[in-house]
Amino acid sequence: MKEQLHELKEQVMLKIKESHTVKELNDVRVAYLGKKGPITDLLKGMGKLPAEERPKMGALVNEIRESVTAILEERKEILEQQAIQEQLENESIDVTLPGRPVELGNHHPLTRVVEEIEDFFISMGYEIAEGPEVEKDYYNFEALNLPKGHPARDMQDSFYITEDILLRTHTSPVQARTMEAKDGAAIKIICPGKVYRRDSDDATHSHQFTQIEGLVVGENIRMSDLKGTLDLLAKKLFGAEREIRLRPSFFPFTEPSVEMDISCFKCGGTGCNVCKKTGWIEILGAGMVHPNVLEMAGYNPEEVTGFAFGMGPERIAMLKYGVEDIRHFYTNDIRFISQFHRSEA
Amino acid sequence: MLVSTNWLSNYVDWNELSIEELAEKITRAGIEVDGIIDRSFGMDHIVIGHVNSCVKHPEADKLHICQVDVGGEISQIICGAPNIAEGQNVIVARPGAVLPGGMKIKKAKLRGEESNGMICSLQELGIEGKLVPKAYAEGIYVLPNDVRAGDSALTHLGLYDRILEFDLTPNRSDALSMLGVAYEVGAILSKDIKLPEISYSASAEKAQDVLKLSVEAAEDNPMYVAKVVKNVKVAESPQWLQNTLMSAGIRPHNNVVDITNYVLMEYGQPLHAFDYDRLETKEIVVRHAREGEKMVTLDQVERTLHDHQLVITNGKEPVALAGVMGGANSEVYEGTTTVVIESAYFAPGSVRQTSKEVGLRSDASTRFEKGVDPNRVAEAAERAAQLMAELAGGEVLEGSVTFDELDKTPEKIILSPDYVNNRLGMKIAMDEMKTIMDRLQIPTELINGQLVMDIPTRRQDLKIKEDMIEEIARLYGYDEIPKTLPVVESTPGGLTPYQAKRRIVRRYLEAAGLSQALTYSLASPKDAQAFALETAPVTKLLMPMSEERSVLRQSIIPHLLDATTYNVARRNESIALYETGSVFLGIEEDGLPKEVEHVAAVLTGKWVHHAWQGETKKVDFFVMKGIVEGLFEQLGLLERLQFTKATVDQMHPGRTATVWLDDQSVGIIGQVHPTVQHQRDLQETYVMEMNLQSIMQTATEELLYEAVPRYPSISRDIALVVDRDTSAANLEKIIQQAGGKLLKKVQLFDLYEGKNVEEGTKSVAFSLTYFDPERTLTDDDVVKAHSKVLDALTVQANAQLRS
């Protein structure tokens, strides 16, 4: 009996060693330790032994069972480890394969420029004012000190609908409307929008384009306030190192009128092809609101003053992003638009 | 305006500056200098030559072999010009010269004959063909007899000169003359200027004895001065005058015409010269034309006149279109001996209108249009008379024949220094302001702490106090203005709720994968109303530039489809674009069209495309629908959104829906009709357009927190077979109504038609979620509610339940 037991142990040990999977190992356990296995049979057969041998044999059987169980567990752990290892190896991927793209769309580059300017001025307490794209001659011209017959308002340059109605040629009528509506109160607004001129479309002209203008009206608004405001804008749009300069110019709705140049952001002022070797780039037009314009809107120009400025987002975008042809903004070629994906802080 | 700096030096001394410094100062003071042209183009080895002999080249018909004295040396030069001849003084480019066109002059052999240089035309020296005197337009330029061989031809032609190109703003018409420029430069540099001295000895005969003048249209011609010069010899002008005119961009003709043009450029006062004898009547009458009256202008064109156009006549017929162009019948020619010089003030509006109507804009008309200086009208006539005496041998008759009702008094402007400083944000002392006025030669007195200024009539742009603020600021220097920020009664600023929502809509659509397009508001009549949500009379342009862009759009979709076709043609086959923008409907009471902001989108090609994992999915109706639903969810309106099947022109009849917000139709969504897709070279393409304005103006409920459930919910699935035509929305409605308050959510999760389902029917499966916020639901509760749902579906939708 004792020999039988040792033989059995040897057998089990061999089977355990030969098991290569958790399942095979389990089969061994069931075969030897299970209810129908030889060890159970041996225990059952103990009744036939003399009473004095039973405890000794019982202890032996238990001892063998325990040691087999221990070895089984040990083996099981090894096999499980191996299995996981194998699984991990099988699950290994090429991490350099392309990721699944997150399909985002993006702003049109002009919206990008307009929103940047809007947000800058909103942070300084400005409101955004909008108005109709089809305008009355009165708001587009007359209220802006461009009376009928003024040389600057040639029929050839504007899209008229009737003699008195046209597609607005600038966003300034929004200023005129706002001044009229404010009834003498102070104003701080930015007016973005589409405008139209009777130009043939080419690399630098578009019959439809965008403008963004600003207007501040109140007591004691000075030209120095205009200069300080434009200086901050230039630094926001083109970098903190930018310097500005004002040059006298002429617009019917402002007096004095100026054009603003910024120091060239490409060469820093030493002269390059972007600034046409001058070190300066013309960015916008501005001025102090003409007394006639204030008066027509119901302000007393002796007591109230204002400044206004206006620029073309197309020009800003062309300069900022190096776009060479204004038509790109309106052909909606996805290869163009999708280049303005990146966010900028 | 082209400003010769040599000519400018006659009036103001600027020579202590480099030309670049001068240009920069002028620009910073308000007149933009666009460019500096060196008329010598750096040329060298260009000399005067005398053609000693000129014989035909034995081997070439069109060439001549010339022996040219180039100053103590005889050079053989082959010349191909048709007008070359023995005895001429000519311009010679010697070996080593480089011409403006880039041509390098070298010794060469032409058909076997040596050539040591080139005899030049003016064009070859970089002078524009339209400025070269007609006699030399087709060949070499011939110099007068009194020149010396070997001298620099560039000096003789005045080409050692640099030109400032002015880009004048419309208000600065004062700088349309050399004297005006001199005043400006004098002010900038604080220099005095030298005006021309006019003196000549007049004959005893009086102008008014030989010429009668009457002006019958004083409102358009308040001042007219005529002078008469006898015994004029019409000839080529002296070289200096021709050079000066060419430097100013004017072609020399003959001495009489050249003098009028010279004075035009010097004073900014246009003049006209008539042949006195060709006038025939010894009379000038200024009047409006008779409607339909005809005249032949200098350019030999017969023109039919209108009764608002001003003409100069000889009492019988027009001899000039006032301020615009002279007539052919009274033109000065080689045989002219007596000249009438006209100097006048023609009303700007009248000249502008006429010059536009006849399509002629000239140096003269542009100056009249801006308003000439009333105080220079008479002086300019005197200046021309002087030059005709000096340069054309004329005899100036005593006095002028004059009509004058023109107001010539200077405007007065009174300005307080505080007014100036408060508007500039500066502290400029009154004395400094006065100094600036002195530099501008604006007579100014200081009275009671105010500047009292008499504005010279040459500065017609200075009318109000603000104009003077600009004068002070620009000469004081804009760089001196400090940088401050406006102090205005403080408002918070920011976007309106509407503007903020517009940004939400854009950001959402971009997050959903669509990029923003920007298309034109002008459309072709064919496209203007295609796909429109609402149509109204179309707004048309009076003068469109093309049919393609002649009316205002009433929908955005056609433009997005154009953009899609454009992209697809360039192999960008998957397109997802949106646009927000206005459409224009009919005419409102105020005469303007109703502008409504819309949002539109287009999808074509693939929606999911993850190439290496083999996942691709074409866009379909439900991709677009999901985008619209998400948009309404963003705006808090999802619960109020509905879709119903619709028929829309140019859309797929089976795949198009109306978008409803409550009971208001706000948009369309669907596939473009396959025929239209084909016409536009598109594959399956989906579009939507909605009235963004209505949607964004719809009030939404406040966003309030709803308690997070504390008790579990229970789900039950139902599978049904229903008629193919039964809509999912209808089934959902039945379920919602029957489910009672415990039913929290209904979700369609399966749809099947085809094998194993009876023809004309479809199988649909829903997942229903029951939930009670107050307690844990029992099976009984759910069974009760669920069986009501099943009953309702059987009865109302004739549904068969599948196990």
Ligand SMILES: [Zn+2]
């Ligand atoms: Zn640069």
